[in-house]
Amino acid sequence: MAKVLMINPMVREEDDPKHVPMGMAQLAAIAIKKGHQIQIYDHNAWRADDEQIKEVILSDNWDLIGIGGITTAYASIKKIAKMARKILPGVTISLGGGVLTSLPKEIMKWLPEIDFGFIGESYVTFPEVLEMIDAGKSDWHKINGTISRLEGGELYFSPKRELIDNLDALPYPAYDLFPVEEVYFKNSAMMYSEAGMLATRRLDINASIGCSLICRFCYHLGIAGDMRYKKDAKGKIVNVEFDQPKNYTRTIRYNSPEYVVQLAKYVEKKYNANYLYFLDENLMTMDVFSRRTWLKEICKLWKENDLVPKKRKDGTWKGLYWSGTSHATLCEPEILKTMGEHGCAHLVYGYEAFDDRILKLMGKGSTRKTNIRSFFWTLEAGIRPIPNQIIGFPTEDFDSLKMQMKAWDDLGVMVKPHFATPYPGSEWFTVYRKKIEEQYKGQGKKLGLSDDLEAFILDLGDATRVSAVISKNFNAVELIGLREMMVHRQYEKIDQYEQEWRKKHKIPEGQPSTLCGQDNKEKNLEIKAAAK
Amino acid sequence: MSLLKGNYKVKTDIKKKKLSKEDILEEKFEKAASKRLGGSMVYIKKKKINWDLKD
Structure with a gap:
């Protein structure tokens, strides 16, 4: 049977490792169930030095080194792929996860060390690859859902891999193959609620895949039915496509409540867990x-299985507190109340902004009113709402920013907003790709990379700092300054800066503070579009 | 602590390198200090220093 080394690259170097990578844990479980020999090196958890990574790579005779991760892990992936190829020139190296799916052609060009990549969901593709290894073959191009190199170096997209229908058919994630005790439990605390802060043995689960909404900044990377294959006139697949203006596709899948609660019970019993975090995109x-x-x-099943947390005198509890992601418009008071009564400690809301015009253009499916309404419903249910905020939207102006600050004041929100970031796979990335490349012009050459886009990918973080700016009104320096003043509620300083900004851009008082087209034509068009 | 976890025993078990007491303390201090950055709170990340800097 195939002998595989799976490597989880490092992500968010500045932060402690907090989450077992669920996709890799599920793929490992599938492979083990089929009898293959699997080892995992979780570099994000261990963060070992280069010498030790080398030892790991040399520790066995691998049939495959499979690296997988998200786009923001690209720097780590690049380093590990290069090391692996140098140490073991003949080994087969694959890459999967969002990083490859979002930009398959570019990534294969940037990383010549990778033999083939997994595009989209790999629950079926991965075991088929291992079967091929068992058969002594390496015809990766014959397996659906891959991108590989033909003789001569040409990249080849095999036909699209269809999504599986029944998520309940998946085995439980192989948590055992990750340093749960050594690393992850030590970083259990989530500073979003009292129970989250006190959590000492937290694990994550994923109970659904997909989201019905079309937020312009969001990306699902093929697992939510959002990916389409682009063909040329002869029918040859030439690339993948994701959300584009007026072109959105979605597939919604979720585990049965029985599967979810049995997995929760398993996690509580086997790992003595006291907190479960639902990584689902949007529970609502x-x-x-x-x-x-x-x-x-x-x-209901949480209660029947004795999972509803019961507090002990010493402040600990029996059972599982839990949390996840909600949505301002899709939630209802009744279900929130039920969730609160059954141990839900916090719910993340992507409120993003409090200006209806911005929310409409964002495709969020929410309004200022539903944001505020859901905030109070959630509090009334005994759950802490976590209101995520973003600044730097394409047509955001001073009015939008002040509206946002006013809402923070009204709702008592303490927040340091993220910067609007065009991640690959999102509609923003598709729409603003040229603008992104312009901002990184010359960086690729300067850093010894293939091109300027690779420099952007290496620069991408978790949106807590600025990378490519898509705002039409503010540059990176302005956004950083404005965020700082917003966080400290310096209304007057923002007013002062607005005056300077108006002088600089020759926009008189009384006119909207925007650079979107002459006489604000573009903004007016957007307002009309939003009204429709 | 093994760096590799799997469903079989690897040919060579790779253990996580043990840090000296000084290194552990340095790591702990730098992590705690980085969380307090701002104002007068600054610190030196010793491992990133270019000791050979001439100018």
């Missing part, structure tokens, strides 16, 4: 799709 999408039965049933 699933609730709406199930006609409001999914979360209700999960809560």
Whole structure:
């Protein structure tokens, strides 16, 4: 049977490792179930030095070194792929995860060390690759859902891999293959609620895949039915495509409540866990799709399986507190109340902004009103709402920013907003790609990279700092300065700067503070579009 | 602590390199200090220093 080394690259170097990579944990479980020999080196958890990575790579005779990760892990992936190829010139190296799916052609060009890549969901593709290894072959191009190199170096897209229908058919994630005790439990605390802060043995689960919404900044990288294959006139696949203006596709899938709660029970029993974090994109999408039965049933079974947390005198508890992501418009008071009564400690809301014009253009499916309404519903349910905020939207102006600050004051929100970032796979990336490349012009050559886009990918972080700017009104320096003043509620300083900004851009008082087109034509068009 | 975890025993078990007490303390201090950055709070990350700097 195939002998595989799976490597989880480092992400967010500045932060402690907090999450077992669920995709890799599921793929490992699938491979083990089929009898293959799997080892995992979790570099994000261990963060070992180069000498030790070398020892890991040399520790066995691998049939495959499989690296997988998200786009922001690209720097680590590049380093590990280069090391592996240098140490073991003949070994087969693959790459999977969002990083490869979002830009398959570019990544294969930037990383010649990679033999082939997994595009989109790999629950079926991965075991097929291992079967091929067992058969002594390396015809990766014959397996659907891959990109590989033909003789002569040409890149080849095999046909699209269809998504699986039944998520309940998946084995439980192979948590055992990650340093849960040594690393992850030590970083259990989540500073979003009292229970989260006190969590000492937290694990994550993923109970659904997909989201019905079309937020311009969001990306699903092929697992939410959002990916389409682009063909040339002769029918040859030439690339992948994701959300584009007026072109969105979605597939919603979720585990049955029975599967979810049995997995939760397994995690509680086997790992003595006391907190479970749902990594799902949007729990409320699933609730709406199930006609409001999914979360209700999960809560019911949570209770029947004795998972609802019961506090002990010493401040610890028996059972599992839990949390996840909600949505301002899709949530309802009744389900929130039920969730609160069954141990839900916090819910993340991507409120992003409090200006209806910006929210509409963002495709968020929410308004200032639903943001505020859901905030109070959640608090009333005994759950802490976590209101994520973003600044730097394409047409955001001083009015939008002040509206946002006013809402923070009204709701008592303490926040340091993220910067609007065009991640690969998002509609923003597709729309603003040229603008992004212009901002990194010359950086590729300067850093010894293939091109300027690779410099952008290496610069991408978790949006807590500026990378490519897509605002039409503010540059990077202005956004950083404005964020700082917003965080400290310096309304007067922002007013002062607005005066300077108006003088500089020759926009008189009384006119909207925007550079979007002459006489604000572009803004007016957007307002009209939003109104429609 | 093994750096590799799997469903079989590897030919060579790779253990996580043990840090000296000084290194552990340095790592702990730098991590704690980095969380307090701002104002008068600054610190030196010793491992990133270019000791051979001439100018």
